[in-house]
Amino acid sequence: xxxxxxxxxxxxxxxxxxxxxxxxxxxxxxxxxxxxxxxxxxxxxxxxxxxxxxxxxxxxxxxxxxxxxxxxxxxxxxxxxxxxxxxxxxxxxxxxxxxxxxxxxxxxxxxxxxxxxxxxxxxxxxxxxxxxxxxxxxxxxxxxxxxxxxxxxxxxxxxxxxxxxxxxxxxxxxxxxxxxxxxxxxxxxxxxxxxxxxxxxxxxxxxxxxxxxxxxxxxxxxxxxxxxxxxxxxxxxxxxxxxxxxxxxxxxxxxxxxxxxxxxxxxxxxxxxxxxxxxxxxxxxxxxxxxxxxxxxxxxxxxxxxxxxxxxxxxxxxxxxxx
Amino acid sequence: xxxxxxxxxxxxxxxxxxxxxxxxxxxxxxxxxxxxxxxxxxxxxxxxxxxxxxxxxxxxxxxxxxxxxxxxxxxxxxxxxxxxxxxxxxxxxxxxxxxxxxxxxxxxxxxxxxxxxxxxxxxxxxxxxxxxxxxxxxxxxxxxxxxxxxxxxxxxxxxxxxxxxxxxxxxxxxxxxxxxxxxxxxxxxxxxxxxxxxxxxxxxxxxxxxxxxxxxxxxxxxxxxxxxxxxxxxxxxxxxxxxxxxxxxxxxxxxxxxxxxxxxxxxxxxxxxxxxxxxxxxxx
Numbered sequence: 001x002x003x004x005x006x007x008x009x010x011x012x013x014x015x016x017x018x019x020x021x022x023x024x025x026x027x028x029x030x031x032x033x034x035x036x037x038x039x040x041x042x043x044x045x046x047x048x049x050x051x052x053x054x055x056x057x058x059x060x061x062x063x064x065x066x067x068x069x070x071x072x073x074x075x076x077x078x079x080x081x082x083x084x085x086x087x088x089x090x091x092x093x094x095x096x097x098x099x100x101x102x103x104x105x106x107x108x109x110x111x112x113x114x115x116x117x118x119x120x121x122x123x124x125x126x127x128x129x130x131x132x133x134x135x136x137x138x139x140x141x142x143x144x145x146x147x148x149x150x151x152x153x154x155x156x157x158x159x160x161x162x163x164x165x166x167x168x169x170x171x172x173x174x175x176x177x178x179x180x181x182x183x184x185x186x187x188x189x190x191x192x193x194x195x196x197x198x199x200x201x202x203x204x205x206x207x208x209x210x211x212x213x214x215x216x217x218x219x220x221x222x223x224x225x226x227x228x229x230x231x232x233x234x235x236x237x238x239x240x241x242x243x244x245x246x247x248x249x250x251x252x253x254x255x256x257x258x259x260x261x262x263x264x265x266x267x268x269x270x271x272x273x274x275x276x277x278x279x280x281x282x283x284x285x286x287x288x289x290x291x292x293x294x295x296x297x298x299x300x301x302x303x304x305x306x307x308x309x310x311x312x313x314x315x316x317x318x319x320x321x322x323x
Numbered sequence: 324x325x326x327x328x329x330x331x332x333x334x335x336x337x338x339x340x341x342x343x344x345x346x347x348x349x350x351x352x353x354x355x356x357x358x359x360x361x362x363x364x365x366x367x368x369x370x371x372x373x374x375x376x377x378x379x380x381x382x383x384x385x386x387x388x389x390x391x392x393x394x395x396x397x398x399x400x401x402x403x404x405x406x407x408x409x410x411x412x413x414x415x416x417x418x419x420x421x422x423x424x425x426x427x428x429x430x431x432x433x434x435x436x437x438x439x440x441x442x443x444x445x446x447x448x449x450x451x452x453x454x455x456x457x458x459x460x461x462x463x464x465x466x467x468x469x470x471x472x473x474x475x476x477x478x479x480x481x482x483x484x485x486x487x488x489x490x491x492x493x494x495x496x497x498x499x500x501x502x503x504x505x506x507x508x509x510x511x512x513x514x515x516x517x518x519x520x521x522x523x524x525x526x527x528x529x530x531x532x533x534x535x536x537x538x539x540x541x542x543x544x545x546x547x548x549x550x551x552x553x554x555x556x557x558x559x560x561x562x563x564x565x566x567x568x569x570x571x572x573x574x575x576x577x578x579x580x581x582x583x584x585x586x587x588x589x590x591x592x593x594x595x596x597x598x599x600x601x602x603x604x605x606x607x
Contacts, residue, residue: 003440003443004443004444004447007440007443007444007447008444008447008448010444011444011445011447011448011453012456015456015457015460016460019457019460019461020460020461020462021462026460125585125588125589126585128588129532129536129581129584129585129588130581130584131536131539131540131559131577131580131581131584133540133543133556133559134559134573134574134577134580134581137559137562137563137566137573137574137577138574138577140566140567141566141567141570141574144567145566145567145570152567257448257449257450258449258450258451260449260452261449261450261451261452262451264451264452264455264540264544265451265540265543265544268543268544268563269563279455279544280544280545283455283459283544283545283546284544284545288459288460291455291456291459292456294452295448295452295453295455295456298449298452299447299448299449299452299453302447302448302449303447
């Protein structure tokens with residue numbers, strides 16, 4: 001963990017300080033005056049040795065100083081408070097929604113062959129290949145343009161007042177404060193982005209759950225459970241699933257990174273005002289400090305999530321021990 | 324080509340009916356990428372404002388975009404750019420990642436430790452985010468995107484080849500080569516690499532699809548080639564504003580992208596089934 005954190009910091013440092021032809025110009029922006037660029041150069045210590053520059057970089061980070069946005073001229077850390085919660089909300093909801101789709105689908109597909117199995121396998125093939133940002137647009141055409149059942153984008157209806165800000169996540173805030181109508185509307189707005197974001201996730205997790213279930217269902221303890229007359233549902237959902245979950249968990253951890261990255265594509269499609277939406281705006285306007293800050297925040301979140309997955313392993317499988 | 328070869332090929336197709344669809348899709352993609360400009364019906368970049376936003380018709384099968392450009396032509400010509408990006412990214416990733424992986428597996432110890440740690444650092448980032456940051460640091464353009472993507476793809480090849488080398492190193496034929504005094508280079512070039520080729524080919528085939536997908540994603544968010552160059556991701560982004568009224572602008576380039584990625588995925592599965600029966604996707 002300490003090592004990965006250090007590696008992550010070194011990488012972001014290299015990308016922002018070493019790769020660009022003129023890092024100060026990148027941080028100050030294309031239209032900055034020569035004096036502004038000089039000021040940035042001094043602030044980043046770009047005339048000093050690389051190691052010293054890295055120390056300055058770390059010191060600024062520890063102070064919570066991620067630099068200033070070229071566009072808004074506001075400290076990035078301030079803007080993060082607005083952009084991070086929506087992304088967290090979307091990814092978290094997407095995880096829950098897609099896990100609750102993928103694991104049952106994988107289990108049913110393995111234990112009862114037939115139509116479900118065929119569909120699940122098709123989904124596994126197509127879901128891994130579909131461009132998510134394009135699928136999002138197609139879903140908008142179908143569910144908003146033709147069927148009118150789901151909102152096209154945004155986090156809330158324009159006429160809806162957002163709940164009082166506590167966490168910045170509309171779902172949680174409206175739940176805490178009892179804004180039930182807002183809660184329902186926020187949920188409706190989450191469905192399409194969450195499903196789109198999870199397309200490849202569902203494909204991969206279903207496939208892994210299916211194949212590890214097939215393996216477990218052939219093992220001796222399942223035969224024993226069946227032989228002693230347990231109902232098939234108990235055998236499948238209690239005995240087999242628990243032992244088949246570990247490989248799925250590994251993939252879920254890895255796919256989480258894919259999902260965090262996917263927000264960059266999906267949030268733009270659905271005008272979801274989070275990190276990804278902000279990242280694309282920053283790319284279009286050459287707002288380099290913002291791009292680097294988002295890179296760091298998303299990667300940090302990914303790292304923490306993987307740590308949580310590792311901890312979950314131990315809880316699920318007592319045989320695993322970390323020294 | 325002998326009849327035996329044709330018969331073998333037909334047998335492979337018979338054994339992998341569904342996956343063979345992938346070969347067909349890849350073939351179509353390659354024809355578009357190699358010869359596209361020869362048979363594209365209109366110019367992919369010339370403005371024609373009198374024909375903007377034409378819905379699909381006999382004249383323009385996929386319709387026209389905001390600048391009156393024919394979407395069939397742009398989609399066909401766009402294939403070449405995707406193939407170019409995939410070619411460079413995978414070449415660089417295979418050469419760099421592959422050699423690092425082979426060295427790590429062959430010499431072990433400190434080399435192994437440092438290469439794998441380095442790979443772990445790269446893998447700690449969500450791939451799209453890392454590619455985005457590197458490409459943004461390098462400025463816009465095709466090279467920036469290729470470097471960004473290659474940087475996120477090499478660890479996969481390092482890991483793959485390292486694990487192959489670790490297995491092969493224990494094989495009797497490598498041991499005997501060492502015993503008769505072959506140099507490390509000779510062992511690597513003559514004994515290890517040829518035996519590591521099958522999984523490598525499978526991986527490359529699968530990755531061509533994923534690199535094309537990632538490159539289109541970067542194009543979609545505005546990195547890489549800039550309009551008016553026909554690139555599938557850029558084309559999908561261009562239709563986003565009008566998605567409900569002019570659905571064809573984004574839909575058709577997306578179908579091409581989807582079909583291409585699907586084609587390479589299925590072909591990769593087919594190759595895996597045929598070349599590498601041991602690591603075949605279990606029961607799937």
